[in-house]
Amino acid sequence: MKIAVLALTAAGRSLARRISGQYPGQVDLYFKEGYSRSGREHTFESLPRLVENLFAAYEGLVFIMAAGIVVRVISPFIRHKAMDPAVVALDEGGNFSISLLSGHLGGANDLAREIAALIGAVPVITTATDVQGRPAMELVARKLGLAVEPFQNLKFINGVLVNGGKLGIFTDMPKPLLRERCAELFADGIEILPLAEYPTQRTYFNAAVVMTDGVLPFPASPPSLFLRPPTLHVGVGCRRGTSAGAILEAVEQACALSGRAPSSVKTLATAWLKSEEEGLLRAGEMLKVPVKTFPREALSGAIARFGLPVSKYVEEQIGVGAVCEPAALLAAGQGKLILGKQRYAGITVAIATDGCSWWA
Incomplete structure (x- = not known):
C-alpha cells in the first residue's frame, strides 16, 4: 500500500521517520513547514489544503x-467507503x-495493525465484525477477488452476522x-450451500450471499449480496469516435442476453x-478493467482456429474479417464463446468466458 504520513510536531516527525524506515511499501512524509529534509520528505503550510490534494x-x-x-480535516473529502483511502491516526508518542476510515475495503484496519506492530503500539479497531470476530463480506470478496x-x-448483510x-x-x-x-466463513450462524439451492433455500435465512457471475431470475428476498467473479471477456468492435456511454450500454445489453452480470x-x-x-x-476505466488489443495476425489466427464467420466488408476495411468474436476468445485464452456477435448502433459485441472455474 502506498501511504502518506503527516505530522505536525517534532515528536511526530521522529515517529514518521521510524515508520518510513520500517514500512515495506512506499511512504511519503509530509511535515509542517521547516521540518523536512529531502527525498520523500515534503513540507506544507495548510493541513486542509494538503489533505485535499492527498486524499x-x-x-x-x-x-x-x-x-x-x-x-x-478529512470530513469534507469523504465520499464513499468503496472509494475513500484508509485513514489511521497515531498519537505522537x-x-x-487507530483505524478511523475505510477499515475494511480501504484496508485501514490492517494498516493500523501493521503500523502498530512496527512501532510497538496498540492497534485500535472498532468495526463490529472485527470486535466480535465475525467475517466481513467485503473482506471475503476482496480475498477471493x-x-x-x-x-x-x-451493511445489512454484515449486520445480520x-x-x-x-x-x-x-x-x-x-x-x-x-x-x-476463507476459514472465517465456517462459523456459527453461517451455512454454506450449493448455488443451485438458492431459489429454494434462501428464505430459510435472514440474508444470503451468492457467489456467481449469473443474473439469477429470482426476487432478492431475503436481502441478498452477490459476489461477482471476474469471468467475462468482452470483445468489442466500434466505429471511430464512439462514446464510452454507448459502448457501456452495448456491453450491458450483451451481458443481459448472455444471462451474466456486467460486474x-x-x-x-x-x-x-x-x-x-x-x-x-x-469504457475500460469506468468498468475498472483493462482494454486488450490484438494484432491482425492474432485475430486472423483465431478466426481460422475457431471457424468464426467473417465479414467481407470488414476484411476490406482493416484486413481481417472479424473483430469482436476473435478478440473475446483471444482474451479468454483457453475459454469459450458464450455470446456470438451482437450488433448495436455502430458497435459489435461478443462475450467469452475463461475455460476453467472462477476459483481455479
Whole structure:
C-alpha cells in the first residue's frame, strides 16, 4: 500500500521517520513547514489544503496528531467507503494506532495493525465484525477477488452476522477450497450451500450471499449480496469516435442476453487499430478493467482456429474479417464463446468466458 504520513510536531516527525524506515511499501512524509529534509520528505503550510490534494492520491493516510484534528480535516473529502483511502491516526508518542476510515475495503484496519506492530503500539479497531470476530463480506470478496453487488446491501448483510442472524452462502466453490481460502466463513450462524439451492433455500435465512457471475431470475428476498467473479471477456468492435456511454450500454445489453452480470467483466478486447480509441479506453476505466488489443495476425489466427464467420466488408476495411468474436476468445485464452456477435448502433459485441472455474 502506498501511504502518506503527516505530522505536525517534532515528536511526530521522529515517529514518521521510524515508520518510513520500517514500512515495506512506499511512504511519503509530509511535515509542517521547516521540518523536512529531502527525498520523500515534503513540507506544507495548510493541513486542509494538503489533505485535499492527498486524499485521492494515496491508498492510505497516516496522521500523527489528535484524532479530533483528523476527523475535522478529512470530513469534507469523504465520499464513499468503496472509494475513500484508509485513514489511521497515531498519537505522537506512538502508543495507539487507530483505524478511523475505510477499515475494511480501504484496508485501514490492517494498516493500523501493521503500523502498530512496527512501532510497538496498540492497534485500535472498532468495526463490529472485527470486535466480535465475525467475517466481513467485503473482506471475503476482496480475498477471493470478487466484486460486491449491490453495494448498498453490504451493511445489512454484515449486520445480520453481528446481530446473531442466520446467513446462507450459496456457491459452487468446493467447500474444502473455500475453507482453505476463507476459514472465517465456517462459523456459527453461517451455512454454506450449493448455488443451485438458492431459489429454494434462501428464505430459510435472514440474508444470503451468492457467489456467481449469473443474473439469477429470482426476487432478492431475503436481502441478498452477490459476489461477482471476474469471468467475462468482452470483445468489442466500434466505429471511430464512439462514446464510452454507448459502448457501456452495448456491453450491458450483451451481458443481459448472455444471462451474466456486467460486474463480472474481466477485460475488454478489440483490434490493434483501436489501441487509442478514446471511448473504448474510457469504457475500460469506468468498468475498472483493462482494454486488450490484438494484432491482425492474432485475430486472423483465431478466426481460422475457431471457424468464426467473417465479414467481407470488414476484411476490406482493416484486413481481417472479424473483430469482436476473435478478440473475446483471444482474451479468454483457453475459454469459450458464450455470446456470438451482437450488433448495436455502430458497435459489435461478443462475450467469452475463461475455460476453467472462477476459483481455479
